[in-house]
Amino acid sequence: MIRLQLVGGGRMGEALLAGLLRAGWAEPGELAVVERIAARRDELGSAFPGVAVIDAPVPAEGAVIAVKPGDVPEACKEVALAGVRQVLSIAAGVDTGTLESVLGGGVAVVRAMPNTPAVVGCGAAAIAGGASAGQADLDWARSILDAVGIVVEVKEEQLDAVTGLSGSGPAYLFLVAESLIEAGVLVGLPREVAEVLAVQTIIGSGTLLRESDEHAAVLRAAVTSPGGTTAVGLHELERGGVRSAFLAAVQAATERSRQLGRG
Numbered sequence: 001m002i003r004l005q006l007v008g009g010g011r012m013g014e015a016l017l018a019g020l021l022r023a024g025w026a027e028p029g030e031l032a033v034v035e036r037i038a039a040r041r042d043e044l045g046s047a048f049p050g051v052a053v054i055d056a057p058v059p060a061e062g063a064v065i066a067v068k069p070g071d072v073p074e075a076c077k078e079v080a081l082a083g084v085r086q087v088l089s090i091a092a093g094v095d096t097g098t099l100e101s102v103l104g105g106g107v108a109v110v111r112a113m114p115n116t117p118a119v120v121g122c123g124a125a126a127i128a129g130g131a132s133a134g135q136a137d138l139d140w141a142r143s144i145l146d147a148v149g150i151v152v153e154v155k156e157e158q159l160d161a162v163t164g165l166s167g168s169g170p171a172y173l174f175l176v177a178e179s180l181i182e183a184g185v186l187v188g189l190p191r192e193v194a195e196v197l198a199v200q201t202i203i204g205s206g207t208l209l210r211e212s213d214e215h216a217a218v219l220r221a222a223v224t225s226p227g228g229t230t231a232v233g234l235h236e237l238e239r240g241g242v243r244s245a246f247l248a249a250v251q252a253a254t255e256r257s258r259q260l261g262r263g
């Protein structure tokens with residue numbers, strides 16, 4: 001019996017699958033991936049030996065819906081026909097009411113928004129249960145996402161904001177990394193040196209923020225001596241509107257998630 005099948009072999013589904021295997025959540029033979037495109041099935045089969053890579057849902061204990069929002073209704077119909085009784089959806093913007101209406105009665109639905117660092121066990125996800133989801137269903141969904149990072153429970157209406165912040169957030173930070181590397185090259189560092197220093201600075205700063213009891217603003221102030229190099233650098237960032245740009249980015253991504261949910 002398949003313990004869990006991921007319906008959708010896209011980037012997020014692949015990241016979640018890789019993370020589950022890495023964490024030992026299940027054996028390869030207990031997992032399946034549903035992917036329509038033959039060439040993509042071949043890629044996934046090569047990347048994940050032992051995992052069943054199929055073109056349509058099969059009977060399973062549970063399913064993760066990891067397709068594009070427009071493909072959710074068809075995916076849900078097929079999952080329901082296969083007799084799946086627990087569904088975790090990571091499709092951006094598609095609310096639990098929509099999922100439940102297609103899946104039919106008796107199927108517990110939990111909606112989530114994870115992010116791609118799940119592939120290295122450092123994901124950030126939020127979950128919200130549908131009308132028919134009980135605590136056991138939320139615990140089941142949490143066990144899947146716990147295997148690849150941290151999980152918080154929120155109200156469903158807050159999931160679009162989660163999408164705008166942590167769902168899209170890795171791309172924002174990758175852009176920061178790109179910019180820091182380019183800046184290092186601009187001021188005279190070899191690219192490989194700039195890359196090592198920029199990446200480690202991001203990793204180290206994130207780890208310090210996570211493990212410290214201090215707020216981000218306090219940690220920032222601790223690095224900033226009056227009239228020093230960090231102070232003038234931060235002044236340029238503020239002058240360039242970096243803070244407001246991040247605010248606008250999260251707001252725009254949140255609204256886009258809402259639009260996708262409305263179809």
